[in-house]
Each structure stands twice: as structure tokens, then as C-alpha cells.
Amino acid sequence: MAHIEFKDASAVVIIGSGAGGGTLAHELTRRGIKVVLLEAGKRQSLESFSQVPGEAFGQLTWLDARTQSGDWSVARDFPALPVWHCKTVGGTTVHWTASCPRLQPWELRAKSAYGEIAGTSLIDWPIAYAELEKYYELAERRLGVTRRNGVPGLPASNNFKAMYAGAKKLGYKQVHTGHMAINPRPFDGRGFCIQQGFCVQGCKMGAKWSTLYTEIPRAEATGNLDLRIESTAVKIEHGADGRVNAVVYRDSHGKEQRQKARIVCVAGNAIETPRLLLLSSSSIFPQGLGNSNDQVGRNYCHHITGTVWGIFDKPVHSWRGATLAGVVEDEVINEPRRGFAGGYRMELLALDLPTFSQVGLSYGWGRDFATIIESYRNIAGMFINGEDLPRADNRITLNSSVKDAHGLPVANVHVDEHANDKAMRKHAQGQMTKMYGAIDAKRIVLGPTPPATHNMCTARMSADPREGVTNAWGQTHDIKNLLISDGSALSTPGAANPTLTIVALALRQAEHISEQMKARSI
Amino acid sequence: MDELITLNRRELLKTTTGMLTGLVVAGSPLALIARGPAWAVDLTSLTSSEGTTLMAVARTISPHDKLDDAAYALVIQAIDSDANKDEKVRKTIKDGIASLGPGFTARAENDRVETLKKIESSAFFQFLRQKTVQVLYATPMAYACFGYEGESFSKGGYLLRGFNDLRWLPEVPLEDSGPMPVGA
Numbered sequence A: 001m002a003h004i005e006f007k008d009a010s011a012v013v014i015i016g017s018g019a020g021g022g023t024l025a026h027e028l029t030r031r032g033i034k035v036v037l038l039e040a041g042k043r044q045s046l047e048s049f050s051q052v053p054g055e056a057f058g059q060l061t062w063l064d065a066r067t068q069s070g071d072w073s074v075a076r077d078f079p080a081l082p083v084w085h086c087k088t089v090g091g092t093t094v095h096w097t098a099s100c101p102r103l104q105p106w107e108l109r110a111k112s113a114y115g116e117i118a119g120t121s122l123i124d125w126p127i128a129y130a131e132l133e134k135y136y137e138l139a140e141r142r143l144g145v146t147r148r149n150g151v152p153g154l155p156a157s158n159n160f161k162a163m164y165a166g167a168k169k170l171g172y173k174q175v176h177t178g179h180m181a182i183n184p185r186p187f188d189g190r191g192f193c194i195q196q197g198f199c200v201q202g203c204k205m206g207a208k209w210s211t212l213y214t215e216i217p218r219a220e221a222t223g224n225l226d227l228r229i230e231s232t233a234v235k236i237e238h239g240a241d242g243r244v245n246a247v248v249y250r251d252s253h254g255k256e257q258r259q260k261a262r263i264v265c266v267a268g269n270a271i272e273t274p275r276l277l278l279l280s281s282s283s284i285f286p287q288g289l290g291n292s293n294d295q296v297g298r299n300y301c302h303h304i305t306g307t308v309w310g311i312f313d314k315p316v317h318s319w320r321g322a323t324l325a326g327v328v329e330d331e332v333i334n335e336p337r338r339g340f341a342g343g344y345r346m347e348l349l350a351l352d353l354p355t356f357s358q359v360g361l362s363y364g365w366g367r368d369f370a371t372i373i374e375s376y377r378n379i380a381g382m383f384i385n386g387e388d389l390p391r392a393d394n395r396i397t398l399n400s401s402v403k404d405a406h407g408l409p410v411a412n413v414h415v416d417e418h419a420n421d422k423a424m425r426k427h428a429q430g431q432m433t434k435m436y437g438a439i440d441a442k443r444i445v446l447g448p449t450p451p452a453t454h455n456m457c458t459a460r461m462s463a464d465p466r467e468g469v470t471n472a473w474g475q476t477h478d479i480k481n482l483l484i485s486d487g488s489a490l491s492t493p494g495a496a497n498p499t500l501t502i503v504a505l506a507l508r509q510a511e512h513i514s515e516q517m518k519a520r521s522i
Numbered sequence B: 001m002d003e004l005i006t007l008n009r010r011e012l013l014k015t016t017t018g019m020l021t022g023l024v025v026a027g028s029p030l031a032l033i034a035r036g037p038a039w040a041v042d043l044t045s046l047t048s049s050e051g052t053t054l055m056a057v058a059r060t061i062s063p064h065d066k067l068d069d070a071a072y073a074l075v076i077q078a079i080d081s082d083a084n085k086d087e088k089v090r091k092t093i094k095d096g097i098a099s100l101g102p103g104f105t106a107r108a109e110n111d112r113v114e115t116l117k118k119i120e121s122s123a124f125f126q127f128l129r130q131k132t133v134q135v136l137y138a139t140p141m142a143y144a145c146f147g148y149e150g151e152s153f154s155k156g157g158y159l160l161r162g163f164n165d166l167r168w169l170p171e172v173p174l175e176d177s178g179p180m181p182v183g184a
Helices: A019-029 A053-060 A073-077 A105-114 A129-143 A158-169 A215-221 A269-279 A353-360 A367-374 A419-438 A499-518 B009-013 B048-061 B069-085 B087-099 B109-118 B123-136 B140-146
Strands: A012-015 A035-038 A067-069 A225-228 A232-238 A244-250 A256-260 A263-266 A307-311 A344-348 A379-386 A395-403 A409-414 A443-446 A482-484
Touching (some): A012 A019, A019 A035, A019 A215, A053 A353, A067 A073, A129 A499, A158 A344, A158 A379, A158 A419, A232 A269, A244 A263, A263 A269, A269 A395, A307 A419, A344 A419, A353 A367, A353 B140, A419 A443, B048 B109
Parallel strands (some): A012 A035, A012 A263, A067 A409, A263 A482
Antiparallel strands (some): A232 A244, A244 A256, A344 A379, A395 A409
């Protein structure tokens, strides 16, 4: 591993080691570019992943304080945890469930496809699908995605059999075990899926792709990576020329350090990324970096989610098997006759017992609540993953009344749901209810919207600088050597789980950075 | 396939938050799932009477007739531990118990439910509910009672242990599923 001096101003500094940052670090270092990779969390391994759900949650989750507001149900149901992502080397790729659908061509033209919808801030992507498609193909090969490039699908689990049977009764056609970055057979030095049902706790087989044991060790092997763990970025600095030139961070001892940088790439997930830009305000940029058009933190999207459980009179044992390996894709269409714009997927879901009782069920207690838990053996589950519409005031802001361990304002997450969001959720819950009803469920239980795991669009790419934070390469409109390299840069969320798109964009951005550095443009 | 749960006594009494101490009854592991005073809790902040009242609250919040008191005792132990660490929590709990009035434990379940409904929005009840759900369903006793088999890496996953053994619905055609791994 490289050792890069604090005063060395030739390196690229990447903040965050997840799907975006970890992939970018590998792509740059393998091209011979020196990279300092700052990661706020610790480094776990296949051996150290806890197999106790509560412990694993504590081991991997970003638990620093956040606040929230708005009318979304998460503010009521999970007041201390608006979002659920990771703080560990590998970021959220350590706990993700590895679903890798692509965005659809029309989803990249959301504003044109859906038309003007009052109360939204929809835009079209500044990238055409044909351009993104090349990088989707690269990303799918990199991750070993199932049902692509000759990789077989994962075998059907008990939980999927229930989803499949119900979906077929309703006439759905596109129903399968998903495009998953989970090895059905050994690939790329990683093990194969033994159906543990512990995707979220960190896969001890390494069957699931994570930057923790793919991109990051490969970046280290180039000799060009200086990975600094337990290092929390607190400010990005710039020079009189308005270009960023250093990142200030707290190291594992809480000591302030300053790393000089030629280029800074922010990939701290869509909550911390805008927070850091806002925390980096200066006399030249009093509203924060990249924020001259007051777009940083706005247009926060999180996908329409919500679980649906079917209770049967026979066992399902839903927890046995890959957590999310099943999907119905027929509703990923833009069909306004359903009463809303945009599409949604129905995705398989099982939760371990402790998580099921805390996150999978709506607030309740007493005999009825207990009866549902007592049916745990006989429960099948799925959830909606649908496109939510961006709104300017759904946003991440700094909350100065609550401070983190470094005395800095925490992020506030504000979400007011749009009528379109509510209509889509209702439609999806109705379809899922019919699916389980068609195979004789005794009872359907609608779960809550859980803390958001897909956080997106808070520093979005836009053709027009007044509508977003970055250009089509993730370069901020204001500062060309400051880039956004995570899900914050997605222009709109579509109905696809975001990781594959984040990886594809990181692969594309790495090419761009490399070319721009060679051309001495940045 | 039958459920794959085997537990020893030590595993039964462990949770992510603590372990019951002062075991007084020996016997087969499953004796601990049966009702009976097979355990004792060391309380530091709460009195034994307060502990008993909280136990009745936890049993009203999550009433599982087949789940042994020992599982609920782990909830009480976790609450006691929180009370010991934080004076504000301690006061919330002690005041909350007092607000239930005398004889709460002895009342019929319907009466207990009515009493708790009246204080449902209180910090005391919300804390108790959250703690009960968080601790109770993470106990090995709850796993055993509700059939949850837990982590499987140590046993080779569920690949050959029932992940696809459901037979009351049609099998999924191979094109929408996938082959078993070679050698499995």
C-alpha cells in the first residue's frame, strides 16, 4: 500500500469506500493514479462479520446522529434512524442485498416521459441510455451479475416459490430470481451462495460483491492506494483560485489532519455527501461547495418502499436463502392509467426474527402483534421498490441544534411525500396483496416504510447548472476538480436498486478523470 | 425438513445484551423452555417487585403463552442495565411503574391492556415497548419458540438444509430459477 504525504498535492482524495468510492479508487489506482481513500468506519472481513443480527447491525451501520422532519412515515416510525447505510470499509456494499437491475431508457428521461407534475423537480439525465449501457455491461461483468453474460440465475428459495406462484396467478410474466451480484458458482476469487439468508449481516462466503474484498484489495495491490480507515472528512478546502486543494479529516485518534489534493471525489452516501459540501462553506463559497445555485442537498430521493407479508397455513421458512433473490418486473413501466407516473419493482424480502419484529412490522403490541410473530414460520415476504419523484424541498440540511462527536451540525433529512408516491405505494401493496391472496394466504400484513437504504440525487447531475450540482461526469458545475462519485449524483432514482448504476457511473467517471488529468484539464 | 434448532442451556440464556445469572435449576436444556423458575435475574437499579411489574408489562406488550418467563426476564435485565447507566431512564421507569398503580401484575390481561392503553404515549410505555421488542425476539428462547433457525454459515448455509424444501406450491421452472451449485 502506498504512503502518500500530507503535503503531497498530486493525489486524488476519495471520501468514502463504498460502491462509488471503492470502485473509483480501484479504477484510478490501476491506471497509475495515486489515491488517498478516506473511510470513516473500521475494516471488517469475512471472518469478523458478526452472525448475531443485533451485533452485525452495530458493527456495520452508520449510527452517528441524524434528525428528520416532514410527513413521511419514517419520521414517526424510526425517528432516530431515517436512513440505514454503512460506516465501514466497503460502505453500504457490505450490507446490501445485491439486487442489480438497470434503469430503463425512459427512466433517464423522467421529465420528458412523465411531463410536468406539480410539486416535483423532475429533470432528464444529461446522459443518454446508450452511453450508460456500455458501462452497465462493464459493471455487470465486474460484479458477476446473474442472468447476464451467461451467468445462471440463483436457485429458487421457499420464499421465492410463494412470490412466483402468486405472480403467475396474476398473469405477471417477468418473474425470476433476479439480476443479483451474488455468485451462483465461484467467480473472481469469491465463494458461491450457500443460501445463508444473512446478506445484510455481511456475506461470510464473499458470494455477494462488495468493494471490501474486491475493488479495495485490488487497488491496494497496485501500490497506488493509501487507505485511511476511521478517518472522517470534516471539510474540503479550496485555494484563492476557487479550486479545491485539501481535505481536512479527523483520524482514528480524533486528531485533525489535512491532506493536500489535486482532485477531491466525494462518495459518502447521499446524506453525508451534501452534508460535507455544506460544512465546507467559505468566504468565496458562503453556501457551501458546489452550491452556488442552492441545489446541494435538494431533490433527495429514497425510493418508495414498504413490506407486504403473507401469512399461510403451511410453513415457508422465508429466512432460509438469499434475502432478496426474486423480483417481479412487469410494473416497471410508465403507465399513467394506473394513477401515477413511474414504475416499481416487487422484490423478495425475508428478515431475521429480531429485524422482522423491529423493522418489518408496523408499530403495534398486544395479542394481534404477538399473533403475527407467532406465524413467523409461515410468513412469505416482499417489498415495493418504486420510483419516488424528486421535490426541491425534500432535502438534506445542516441541523445546528444537534452536533456530532466533532461538534459539527448533523444532517437533517426532510421528506414530504408527493401524492404520486402515495398512489404508487397503494397500487403496489394492492398487487402484492392480490398475489398472496391468489395462493390462499390466511392474512396479509402491510409493514411500514423502513429507514431508507437507497439514498440518492442530493448532488445530482444536470445539463442545466441551475437544476443540479454536477455535469454529466459528476464534476461539480462550480468547481471542476471537485466531483461527486456516489448515488448523490443520480439525476433521478428510477425504480432500480441504485448500486449497479453507481458502479457504472464510477467506471465512467474514472475514465474521464484519467483523461482530464492526462490533458492537464484538472 | 424439520426445523434445525438445537440449543444448549448456555445458548438459551444468552442474548445480545446479556445473560441470565444465578441459575438454580439444572436439567435438560429443554427444561428451560418449560415454565418454571429456572432462572433468576440480578437487578441493580430496580427492586424485585419493580422487576415483577415490568415482567407483567412486557408480557402484556408481547403476550406469547408458549414463551417462558426466562425470555422476558432478559428484557427486564436489559431495562435494569439501562436504568443503572442513566439516571433519567431510571426515573422514567420508577415513575412509570408507580403510575400503573398497585396490583398491576395480578390483574387480568384485559385490565392490564386497558391500563397500558391509557399511558401508551408516555415515554415509559414507549421505552418498554421498544425494549421488549428489541430484546425479546433476539433471545434464543424466542428463536426456538417461533421456529427461527438463525445464522447458518457455521452449518454450511441452508443450501442443503431446506432453503427450497417447500412442496405445497409448484416448483419454479429452471428458466426463472437457477441450477444448484456444482457439487452441492
